[in-house]
Amino acid sequence: MATKSTTAERARPASEPSTLVLVCLAAWAIPGAGHFWLGRVQKGLVFFVALMTMFISGLLLKGRLFPFELGEVLVALAAFANFGLGLPWLVARMLDLGQGTVTAVTWEYGNCFLIVAGLLNFLVILDAFDIATGRK
Amino acid sequence: MTSHLLLLMLFAVLVSSVFAALTRDEPRAQLRSGAMMFGGFVAAAIVLSWLMYPLPL
Numbered sequence: 403m404a405t406k407s408t409t410a411e412r413a414r415p416a417s418e419p420s421t422l423v424l425v426c427l428a429a430w431a432i433p434g435a436g437h438f439w440l441g442r443v444q445k446g447l448v449f450f451v452a453l454m455t456m457f458i459s460g461l462l463l464k465g466r467l468f469p470f471e472l473g474e475v476l477v478a479l480a481a482f483a484n485f486g487l488g489l490p491w492l493v494a495r496m497l498d499l500g501q502g503t504v505t506a507v508t509w510e511y512g513n514c515f516l517i518v519a520g521l522l523n524f525l526v527i528l529d530a531f532d533i534a535t536g537r538k
Numbered sequence: 539m540t541s542h543l544l545l546l547m548l549f550a551v552l553v554s555s556v557f558a559a560l561t562r563d564e565p566r567a568q569l570r571s572g573a574m575m576f577g578g579f580v581a582a583a584i585v586l587s588w589l590m591y592p593l594p595l
Contacts (some may be wrong), residue, residue, distance in 0.1 A: 448568075452552045459548065467590040498576075511545050518549075522556050529560050 416452055422534050429530040431488040433523050436530030449526050456519035457490050465512020466502025480513070484529075486520030550579035 429436025433453035437446035468480040484491055484500075494500050500516065503509060532538045541547065558572030 422547055444565065445559045452555045452559075456549075463545070487545050507540050508545070511549075515549065518553065522553065525560060526556070 420473075422531065425530055425534045426527055429527040430486070430523070433490075433526060434489065436527065437533070440530060440533050453519050453523055453526070454490065454537040456515050456522075457494075458488055460512045460515030460519060461494060461499055463508040463512030463515060464503040464506040465500065465509065465514070466504075466515045467491065467500030467516060474478065480517055481522065483517040486523045487516075488523065489521070546583050547580060550576050550583075554579060 425436045425439055428439055432450070434446035434449035437443070437449060467484050468477050470481045471477045502512070506512070529538070554572045554575035557575055558568040562571050563570040
């Protein structure tokens with residue numbers, strides 16, 4: 403007799419909602435921290451090293467950490483992407499890093515590194531969420 | 539560092555390592571997937587740049 407999958411057979415959430423929020427916050431604040439928390443040390447290490455290298459490279463390449471200017475849609479979107487990297491972004495903003503040098507030959511590369519690092523960290527947060535809920 | 543190719547390769551190796559770790563669980567599979575993605579990134583960039591070469595700025 404064929405059987406249908408029931409709710410009971412599906413993967414049960416591995417974490418309480420409050421733990422899920424904390425895992426996601428940790429994953430946002432420090433790239434890879436969510437995976438470290440969930441015991442995926444190797445993945446966490448890859449995410450931390452790769453994303454921090456991208457972020458620092460972006461700053462060294464004279465890229466800009468964009469401000470939240472809602473009047474300028476593309477600037478606001480870039481700022482949201484930068485925001486994805488959490489604490490490193492916050493520290494860099496507080497230290498006035500990431501002012502950007504528009505005349506530098508590496509300006510666009512720097513922006514690209516900074517924006518993509520933030521966006522990739524959003525994917526890493528989602529992956530940590532999936533692991534915490536038992537989907538992966 | 540202002541070499542376009544080296545910056546492209548640095549970007550490719552970092553992005554492909556993140557995607558490989560996201561999509562594969564086994565380290566060996568991650569290495570294989572990451573290497574393939576890295577090769578794809580670099581090859582696609584070189585092919586596209588040559589295709590755009592005749593275009594006027």
